[in-house]
Amino acid sequence: MSAKRITWQSLHAEVSRRISDGLWKPGDLIPGEVDLAAEFGCARATVNRALRQLAQEGFLDRRRKAGTRVALHPVRKATLDISITRREVEQSGQVYSHKTLRRKQKSAPKHIQNIMGETQAAPLYLTTLHQAGKKPFMYETRWVNTDMVPNVLDADLTQISANEWLVENALFSKGEITFSAANASDAEAKILNVATGTAIFIIDRVTWNGPNVVTIVRLAYTPSFQMSTKI
Amino acid sequence: MSAKRITWQSLHAEVSRRISDGLWKPGDLIPGEVDLAAEFGCARATVNRALRQLAQEGFLDRRRKAGTRVALHPVRKATLDISITRREVEQSGQVYSHKTLRRKQKSAPKHIQNIMGETQAAPLYLTTLHQAGKKPFMYETRWVNTDMVPNVLDADLTQISANEWLVENALFSKGEITFSAANASDAEAKILNVATGTAIFIIDRVTWNGPNVVTIVRLAYTPSFQMSTKI
DNA sequence: AAGTGGTCTAGACCACGTC
DNA sequence: ACGTGGTCTAGACCACTTT
Numbered sequence: 001m002s003a004k005r006i007t008w009q010s011l012h013a014e015v016s017r018r019i020s021d022g023l024w025k026p027g028d029l030i031p032g033e034v035d036l037a038a039e040f041g042c043a044r045a046t047v048n049r050a051l052r053q054l055a056q057e058g059f060l061d062r063r064r065k066a067g068t069r070v071a072l073h074p075v076r077k078a079t080l081d082i083s084i085t086r087r088e089v090e091q092s093g094q095v096y097s098h099k100t101l102r103r104k105q106k107s108a109p110k111h112i113q114n115i116m117g118e119t120q121a122a123p124l125y126l127t128t129l130h131q132a133g134k135k136p137f138m139y140e141t142r143w144v145n146t147d148m149v150p151n152v153l154d155a156d157l158t159q160i161s162a163n164e165w166l167v168e169n170a171l172f173s174k175g176e177i178t179f180s181a182a183n184a185s186d187a188e189a190k191i192l193n194v195a196t197g198t199a200i201f202i203i204d205r206v207t208w209n210g211p212n213v214v215t216i217v218r219l220a221y222t223p224s225f226q227m228s229t230k231i
Numbered sequence: 232m233s234a235k236r237i238t239w240q241s242l243h244a245e246v247s248r249r250i251s252d253g254l255w256k257p258g259d260l261i262p263g264e265v266d267l268a269a270e271f272g273c274a275r276a277t278v279n280r281a282l283r284q285l286a287q288e289g290f291l292d293r294r295r296k297a298g299t300r301v302a303l304h305p306v307r308k309a310t311l312d313i314s315i316t317r318r319e320v321e322q323s324g325q326v327y328s329h330k331t332l333r334r335k336q337k338s339a340p341k342h343i344q345n346i347m348g349e350t351q352a353a354p355l356y357l358t359t360l361h362q363a364g365k366k367p368f369m370y371e372t373r374w375v376n377t378d379m380v381p382n383v384l385d386a387d388l389t390q391i392s393a394n395e396w397l398v399e400n401a402l403f404s405k406g407e408i409t410f411s412a413a414n415a416s417d418a419e420a421k422i423l424n425v426a427t428g429t430a431i432f433i434i435d436r437v438t439w440n441g442p443n444v445v446t447i448v449r450l451a452y453t454p455s456f457q458m459s460t461k462i
Numbered sequence: 463a464a465g466t467g468g469t470c471t472a473g474a475c476c477a478c479g480t481c
Numbered sequence: 482a483c484g485t486g487g488t489c490t491a492g493a494c495c496a497c498t499t500t
Contacts, residue, residue: 007488020404020440032466043490048467064467064497073398076313078408082462084304167304173251177309180457181412181432199430201412209251226411231313238469263485274471279486295478295486 006042011050026072078229085130094132102127116213121146136192142217171209178204237273242281259301309460316361325363333358347444352377367423373448402440409435
């Protein structure tokens with residue numbers, strides 16, 4: 001007779017069950033790591049691993065000295081996988097293609113300059129239409145800081161999209177993503193082949209390397225687009 | 232003379248730096264845990280913790296036997312904090328209030344039934360307007376499975392919103408969130424005090440407990456709303 | 463002051479997946 | 482088959498925060 005070895009996953013599941021069964025209710029203080037380790041007959045590190053995971057998922061609130069409580073307001077953390085557009089399209093079983101509509105080195109408008117700051121060389125302005133099959137899928141408007149990525153000017157962006165090229169060739173350290181909804185402008189509507197004013201899902205992204213902006217991009221998706229995640 | 236103790240965070244930062252400095256490029260095989268532990272003079276568990284974190288963030292791909300590589304296509308995982316609406320409003324420095332517009336137990340329309348399945352009792356239909364100050368902030372349309380949460384019928388939802396009540400009183404095990412954009416219908420436009428057709432940010436959420444749907448909710452935000460996250 | 467979670471160590475065994 | 486990451490242990494010390 002040998003007891004099964006406890007894994008942090010099984011502990012995670014058990015604690016999870018106790019919460020969703022209402023055995024431990026929101027706000028309740030649950031036993032400390034040492035106690036749980038004793039109850040389950042495992043090392044404290046294993047308990048820690050399981051509880052840390054649950055806390056990260058928003059089910060528990062943990063504080064030194066105060067102990068671990070079942071989250072009162074489970075701030076649900078939805079994790080979205082932002083993959084490159086080609087993948088996104090191909091995973092839906094369609095053929096991906098893209099075409100560069102504009103590509104020009106020119107001075108940025110004020111609202112872009114405000115974010116990008118002063119640059120030595122003029123930034124590169126790129127607009128790209130991404131297609132699923134023969135239908136428009138997403139319209140991309142991008143500014144690239146050529147100070148940070150000078151060789152983008154020589155890159156062949158017909159085979160590989162700007163996004164993919166930058167991912168593999170530009171260095172970045174952090175980014176910020178914003179999701180919103182907007183009515184399609186005349187220009188966007190025409191490109192995406194929808195009526196002006198159609199509600200469009202927008203993703204804005206700014207990418208930095210250290211203190212410097214690498215690229216600013218706005219993605220406008222076709223109306224059918226939606227972004228899903230499990231929690 | 233004593234060297235500073237290595238923490239997993241410092242290791243995380245160092246590996247992160249080597250990637251963003253281009254020392255280790257996308258696709259590169261990086262040293263194994265044992266080697267890194269030797270290089271940094273720490274335990275393998277510490278290296279593991281740092282690399283596991285980086286993998287979870289999408290910067291590394293790890294496979295047994297194959298080793299650890301810098302991610303070729305960094306599937307960036309954006310983590311959104313979905314907090315309850317009251318918090319959201321209050322954190323922007325405004326006064327939160329809500330009012331229930333409709334509250335009725337009735338049979339669900341087909342598209343809701345398709346998700347919720349057959350229920351013994353008729354579900355509860357609730358519509359709520361959430362306000363920031365005196366302005367509309369978000370319009371909520373909700374179906375609650377009364378088989379799963381019978382006492383919701385007796386709950387006083389004037390002081391506390393349905394969302395908050397359910398969070399504290401209903402049990403759930405998993406959920407699915409979908410983000411999209413939609414043009415405001417006449418009804419929605421009127422309630423949110425915008426023009427019909429205005430682009431609206433939509434969050435749809437379905438919550439289960441085990442195999443059963445607990446609640447289905449659709450949140451329609453005012454146009455100025457946007458959702459941000461750092462990566 | 464004291465209790466709780468946070469982390470590190472050194473060693474061990476295991477599971478998976480590539481070779 | 483075997484190398485690599487995945488995980489567990491037992492013990493230790495530390496950091497934070499509340500009492």
